[in-house]
Every structure is written in structure tokens, then in C-alpha cells.
Amino acid sequence: MGLSRRNSNRGGSDVVWPGFVDAMTALLMVLMFVLTIVLVVQSVLRDTITSQDKQLDSLTAQVAGLADALGLETARADALQAEVGRLGLDLAAAQALGVQQEGQIATLAGLVATREGELASATARITDFEAQVAGLLAERDAAQTRLTELAAARAADQTAMAALREKLQGADAELTAMTLALEAQRQKAEDTLTLLAAAETKAAQDAEILSGKEALLATARAALATETERSAESARQVALLNQQIAALRSQLGELQGMLDAAAAKDVAAKVQLEALGSQLNSALAQVASEQRRRADLEAAEAERLRAEAQDLAKFRSEFFGELSKVLAGRQGVRIVGDRFVFSSEVLFNPGSADLAPEGRAQIAGVVATLNEIAAQIPPGIDWIIRVDGHTDNVPLSGQGEFADNWELSQARALAVVRYMQDNLGFSPERLAATGFGEYQPVAVGDAPETRALNRRIELKLTER
CATH class of the missing domain: 3.30.1330.60 (OmpA-like domain)
Structure with a gap:
């Protein structure tokens, strides 16, 4: 009867222990999977912020190019202003010469009026370019601010992931310690069952010392009860670990939500960066078109003036030739x-x-x-x-x-x-x-x- 009870106790231990080991193995795999996901998410967030830094550098370069174009337009306006001043001086000098320089005075007056119109037009375009550059710089500053916020969010995410990693490492160490403690307790329980079996065998063989063996059996049973209590405590610790794993999963969900929000902000920032790039390209194209148009107008005006001068000179020559004949x-x-x-x-x-x-x-x-x-x-x-x-x-x-x-x-x-x-x-x-x-x-x-x-x-x- 004692042997049957012993065999029943050992059979229950053999059934419970492999299931506990499987549960601990599955828990370790879950923890490793969670840690892997955290590392992958951190890498993706780092790549996203690096890409935004590159796009911001490209935007800064385009703003610098537009500023250079604005500088060229300003230099052109200054050159026109200088030419207007020079033509004014030439006009004043020509007026001092009187009748002999009347043709030059009229030509210079026309050139002064033309250059003043071009100067006014260039000044207006410079004002428009400055307004566009100011708007683009403001948008670039806003993009930099958003990028700084993303970097701060990334730093906070890294801090949270570091804390989560430390907590996972602590849980892993604690789980390993509990596994070792349970193994020691199981070994003690097996030793106790071995002692109990030996005591029951000795009681069957030697009835004379039954009372002493029964005392030994009571001691073994007390030890077994103590080990049972320890097993229950281990089960409670396993339940506590399950709760901690559930909390870690909740934190992982919150972290994923933060990563999704960061990804949405990144998409919005990319759209704004593309819009800024389009505006910069449009402004640069407008500057190039305006420069080509101004060059074409200047060439056409110069050609027209030359043609008119040649035509007037021809008709003046004919006029004086005819008058010379009449008045000879x-x-x-x-x-x-x-x-x-x-x-x-x-x-x-x-x-x-x-x-x-x-x-x-x-x-x-x-x-x-x-x-x-x-x-x-x-x-x-x-x-x-x-x-x-x-x-x-x-x-x-x-x-x-x-x-x-x-x-x-x-x-x-x-x-x-x-x-x-x-x-x-x-x-x-x-x-x-x-x-x-x-x-x-x-x-x-x-x-x-x-x-x-x-x-x-x-x-x-x-x-x-």
C-alpha cells in the first residue's frame, strides 16, 4: 500500500515537470521575439530619420541655389542702376554741348527711360523673389522643427526600448534563477521519495522496527508537504511572470502605436518636403525664364534701335541730298x-x-x-x-x-x-x-x- 502511494506521487511529478519546462521555453522564445521586434523597429526609425536629414540637406541646397539666383538678379539691378546713373551723366554732358549733340541726347534719353523701366521691373522681381525665399526659409525652418521633434521622439523611443530591454534581461535572469531553484526542489523531492520508498521497504521487511519507520515516514511526509508548498510558490511566481509578460506586451503595443504615429509624421514631412522642392524648382525655372526673356527683350530693343537709327540715317541722307540739290x-x-x-x-x-x-x-x-x-x-x-x-x-x-x-x-x-x-x-x-x-x-x-x-x-x- 505504501509502495503504491509512492509510485503515484512520482508519476505526478514526472507529468508536471516537462509541462513546466515547456512553458518556460515558450516564455523565453516570446521574450526573444519581443526583443527582436524592438530592435527591428528601432533600426527602421533610425533609417527614416536619416532619410529625412538627407531630404532636409537637399532642401537647404535648393534654397542656397535660389539665394544665389536672387544675388545675381540683385547684382543685375545694381548694374542697371549704375548704367542709369552713367547714362544720366552722359545726358547732362550731352545737354551741355547743345545743338551738336541733340541726336545723342535723344538716344540717351530713350536709353535712360528704357533702363529705368528695366530697373523698376527688376526691382519688382527681386521683391517677389525675396518674398518667395522668405516663405521657403520659413517652411524649411518648420521642417527642421518637425525633424527635431521626430528626433526627440526617437530619443524617447530609444530610452523606452532600453528600459524594456533591461526589464527583459532582468526577467530572463529571474526566470533562469527560478528554473534552477525548481530543479533543485525537484531533486530534493525525488530524494525524499527515494528515502520514503526505502523506509517503506524497510518497514515491510522488518515489522519489529515499524514504529521507528513510521516516524521516519511522517518526517518524509512533512518534507514532501514542504516541497509541495514550495512548488505552489513557484507556480505563483510563474503566474507573476505571466503578468509581467502581459505588461511587456502592452508596452510593446504602445511603442508600436508611437512608431505608427512617427511614420505618419514622416509621411506628412515627406509630402511637405516634396511640395517645397516643387516650389523651389518652379521659382528657379521662373528666374531662368525671366533672365532669358529679359535678354531677348534687350536684344530685340537693341536691334530695333539699330534698325531705326539706320533707317533714319538713310532718310536723313536722302533728305539732305535732295535739299542740297534744291538749295545749291x-x-x-x-x-x-x-x-x-x-x-x-x-x-x-x-x-x-x-x-x-x-x-x-x-x-x-x-x-x-x-x-x-x-x-x-x-x-x-x-x-x-x-x-x-x-x-x-x-x-x-x-x-x-x-x-x-x-x-x-x-x-x-x-x-x-x-x-x-x-x-x-x-x-x-x-x-x-x-x-x-x-x-x-x-x-x-x-x-x-x-x-x-x-x-x-x-x-x-x-x-x-
């Missing part, structure tokens, strides 16, 4: 450079601004020739006949019709213009009257011949 041999008319110069004595009576009959005839010949040439001049050339009045340096008394030489020169130029318009039907839009008084002489001195040269009316075909 006439007294008081001479050609000086690109102007026809009429002596005031030929056109006007002394001290008067009324055209003499001889003067009207000569002006009529000029207008007839000009009407033939004007029909051939293209509409795109903005030409005029400028009539300039000049006097000598003899001051007027101020008691007559004119107060001084200014009024006399202007009145004579205006008389020629009105005769061309009112009597000869010449278009007033193509006429200009200018009085220079005594301040643009062609000869210096007080001799009568010198003063006669300075008293003159000049006609010039020029640009407006």
Missing part, C-alpha cells in the same frame, strides 16, 4: 554737319521775326523735298523737323518788340514753324521750335562777319 548755289544757305543753316538776313529783315519773301521761297522748297521723303519713312520711326533760332551777341535795347535775344530767336523759329504748318500744310506733330538766343554760337568774336554767321536758322531732321 543759293546765297545765305550752308550745310553744317547734319543741319541746314539759313542766314537770318536771307529769311528775316533785321530785328524782325516776319519771314521775307525770299525766306518763304526757300522754306517752301525745303518742305516740298521733305514731303517727298516723309512718304517713304516707316511709321515706326518717330521723326521731327526741329527749327532752331540763333542770334548774335549784340544785346537788344528792350524798347522794341522783343525784350532780348531769347525772345527774338524763339519768335523767328516759331515763325518758320507756323509758316510750314499754316501756309504749307506740314503736320504740326512733326515740328518743333527752339530758341537758343546768343548762347550757341558757331563762331567766336565781335567782327561783323562772325556775328553774321551766328545770326541763323537751323533745320534738322532728327528723332523726337
